[in-house]
Amino acid sequence: RRTQEALQEDVARLTAAARDLAVCREENDELKTLVQYAAPRGFATLSARILAQVHEERTRILIDQGYSxxxxxxxAVVTGDGIMVGRVQALDREFSVVALLTDATTAIPARIAGSAFEGILRRDTQGGxxxxxxxxxxxxAPGDIVLTAGLDERVPRDLVLGTVRIAERRAHAPFLHVExxxxxxxxxxxxxxxVGAP
Structure with a gap:
């Protein structure tokens, strides 16, 4: 009986170790991507760990870099692939709160890749x-790439924001509806x- 309990404890311990190893491998893969990212010309980057989601709608994150x-x-805050995910909204010496693209306070001058069309990327009333x-x-058209327009000196031009999901004309609307x-x-x-120049 004691042997069976010992075996069950070993299985539980090994299962937990395997889970921890899988998490470490995922983080290692992500770190390899980060190492390959080159900052846009005239800018430098700081790597930051995501510590928590800090908003009830999961539209803000806490990271471990601040004004120091x-x-x-x-x-601008980007992934290791160079895709913009949000902007620093508040900060202290060691930490920053990042408002994601889905946050109601985020509005970013943006453009469609390969065209002169520019607009403002923001959250709509349904959370999209x-x-x-x-x-x-x-x-x-759906699939077109949406990039930063570079109209704000804190956000470099041509960071990827996402892709067009829907583009349609709506009755009595003065502008195209683009999700x-x-x-x-x-x-x-x-x-x-x-961050600013290195």
């Missing part, structure tokens, strides 16, 4: 992400904060 390392309010203020004659799919952040442990 050069982080400023409004700084839309690209506002695009003219009705804009030629936009954007952003990348989910749930599986990430690390991000980069883009």
């Amino acid at each position: 390392r050069g982080v400023t309010t409004g700084a 992400i839309v690209l506002d203020l695009l003219p009705l004659d804009a030629v936009i 954007v799919s952003a990348i989910p952040l749930a599986l990430r442990s690390f991000v980069f904060v883009i």
Whole structure:
């Protein structure tokens, strides 16, 4: 009987160790991606660990970099793939709160790749992400890439924001209705904060 209990304890311990190893492998893969990321010209980056989600709607995260390392309010936050996920909303010496693209306070000048069409990327009233203020004659299709427009000196031009999910004209609407799919952040442990010149 004691042997059976000892075996069950061993199985539980090994299962936990295997789970921990899988998490370490995922973090290692993510860190390898981070190492390969090159900061946009004229900017530097700081790697940051995601510590927690800090908003009831899961639209903000807490990271482990603050103003002591050069982080400023409004700084762009990107994944290791260079995809923008949000902006620094508040900070202290060692930590920052990042408002994700899905946060109601986030509004980013954006454009459609390969075109001159620009608008404002923001959250809509249903919690999705839309690209506002695009003219009705804009030629936009699902799958088109949405990039930062570079109109804010804290956010470099041409960071990927997502892809067009829906682009349609709506009755009596003065602008094209464009819904954007952003990348989910749930599986990430690390991000980069883009800061001023190195």
